[in-house]
Amino acid sequence: MKKIISIVLACACALAFFGCGPKKPVLHVYMWSDYISPESVECFEKEFNCKVIIDTFDSNEMMYAKIKAGGSGYDLIQPSSYMAKIMNDQKMLLPLDKSKIPNQKYIDKDFLKNNALDKNMDYSMPYMVCYAVVAYDADKIKNLPDTWNVFSNPEFKKRSTVLNDIRELIGIALKVNGFSFNSTNEAELQKAKETILKWRENVAKFDNEGYKTGIATGEYVLVHGYSGDLAQVLLEKPNLKLMFPKEGLSISCDDWAIPADAKNADLAHAFMNYMAEPEIAVQNMEFSQYDAVNTEARKLMPEELRNAPAMNIPQEVLNKSEVIMDLGADNEKYNKIWDEIKM
Ligand code: SPD
DSSP, X not given: OHHHHHHHHHHHHHHHHTTOOSOOOEEEEEEESSOSOXXXXXXXXXXXXXXXXXXXXXXXXXXXHHHHTSOOOOSEEOOBHHHHHHHHHTTOBOOOOGGGOGGGGGBOHHHHHHHOSSTTOSSOEEEEEEEEEEEEETTTOOSOOSSGGGGGOGGGTTSEEEOOOHHHHHHHXXXXXXXXXXXXXXXXXXXXXXXXXXXHHHSSEEOSSTXXXXXXXXXXXXXXXXHHHHHHHHHHOTTEEEEOOTTOOEEEEEEEBOBTTOSOXXXXXXXXXXXXXXXXXXXXHHXXXXXXXXXXXXXXXXXXXXXXXXXXXXHHHHHHOEEOOOOGGGHHHHHHHHHHHHO
8 A cells, every 4th residue: 555655646746846737727719810919828828827729710611610510629719790690690609708808898889889790799709800901012013993803903913812701702892893792682692703703813812821921922912811911911011002992891800709618618708808908909909900999909009000001991991891791591692602603
């Protein structure tokens, strides 16, 4: 017996010596890439004595499929609002416990009223608002017309990319034909499909990630991309400029939400609350170049960020921009023409 006790004690000492003491809680986050400052995550880990593991996705559909399959192991996810609504309707999300997220009070009330799909933040909480815009190399392209139709210009044949994002790409093709980003009209969607097929002949590819490096290295001269991501590249490459098409932009908010099967919902609430602390939110705004729609964080924005082009979209363009909505059963119409485009 004595021998067994000394073996157990020796093992315990060895574990303590090699740093394998009691396990820290782990928060598994599944989110868009290049979106959160590593410092803010480290601070959270220290303050909550935990480990945060982040995996990234590059489309709402990819994230949806993983969560839908079940057993993903994620505690916190980051769907765009229209996808959060779909997931909530399908009972894939936990209702948020507001008593654990007092920092919801900082989320811009006007934004919630006018642009949010979950206006009371019952199942999702805004993280950053995202527009899709165009970036181009101003050394190589002079007098670029401000229209989404630039993607059909043979001058940029195989030197441009458009987003590989069903709602964003069909949305701009609808918009350039004079229709709503959220049209459910069959004839209008057909017209959008024809426009995309034309663009497909001209662009190098449909792409959600590589366009940033592509435009930075000069491989592409013109790309359709997410506003903050392009603004990050602009910081390094002064020859690049943003163009805001006159037909209007998409507006979508990427939200925090907790999957129904999350193991660590408490820590997930703590994380989303922490990221809405004004000092932390502004740190993430500087890192990602997106707007956290956080009224207190906005007051802390440094001059440089306040003046950044992605933060200053002309009002006349914003007036024509539209929030991407969940279209219920009509989402199927988009899936159908997307499959046809991809064929
Ligand atoms: N790197 C962050 C990318 C954010 C993308 N938002 C997607 C919005 C889709 N409509």
